[in-house]
Amino acid sequence: MDEKTEELRDIFLDTTGGDTVTERQEEGHGSLADEPDAAERVAELVSRMRERYEFDSGLSEDDLVRVVRLYFEDADDAAIADDLGVDEATVFAARMDLHLVRESDREAPFDLSRLRSMHVEGVPTAERATDLGVDEGTVEHYSTVVAADLESTRANDRFRDEFAELLAEEDLRGGHTEDAREDGLREAAEDIETNVSF
Structure with missing residues (x-):
């Protein structure tokens, strides 16, 4: 160790009160690795x-x-x-x-809010079909969507x-964090000057 390095080491020891440059990092709470x-x-x-x-x-x-x-x-x-x-x-x-209702599931050939009201009121399928001007199969399909949306809404x-x-x-x-870590390390390594002498 030359004089300058020794001097820097002494300053470091005085400042930190320790003789190691790094501390062991412990895994904190909420780590994804801890999750089931x-x-x-x-x-x-x-x-x-x-x-x-x-x-x-x-x-x-x-x-x-x-x-x-x-x-x-x-x-x-x-x-x-x-x-x-x-x-x-x-x-x-x-x-x-x-x-798991898609936005496209709600694209009915009639006003879905009207069907929602009839569904809540318990209007029979045949009456819903007559009122909305569509066949009963179509009403049943969209009634299923309405029922799923209502259940989901009740459960927030x-x-x-x-x-x-x-x-x-x-x-x-999975691979996303691994890829990001590797990319980051590669970029950082490109900036490191390897011929450093102390």
Whole structure:
């Protein structure tokens, strides 16, 4: 150690009261690494919904979890149906069971708020169809959307929001953070001067 380095070392010791340059970092609370697996938590949420609401799709819990995942990957009903080996009507029913209503589901050929009022008042399907000027099948389809929206609203959209949050966290745990870390390290390493002498 030359005189200058020794002098700097002494200043460091006087200032910090320690002789190590770095301290061991401990993992703080709320680390993503501490969280249970997202798939397990999504399955728990699906199970809680099944206990609370009457499901119409008839899909298994594993398939319902798959519907949630694919929905948040922006897969359409045809792609989800193909993945699960079921028809699109089953996927639609499963999405409604899980409060996963798309904006396009609300694009009815009539004023949806009128149907919502009739649904709340318990107006029979045939009367709804006559009043709205559409067939009963169309009324049943949009009544399912209205019912799912109302259930979700009563639950403050909690289930849908939790699904979204869990799957976003899973993305963070996966390759996205790893890629970002590697990119950041690569950029930082490019700026390091390797021929430094002390």
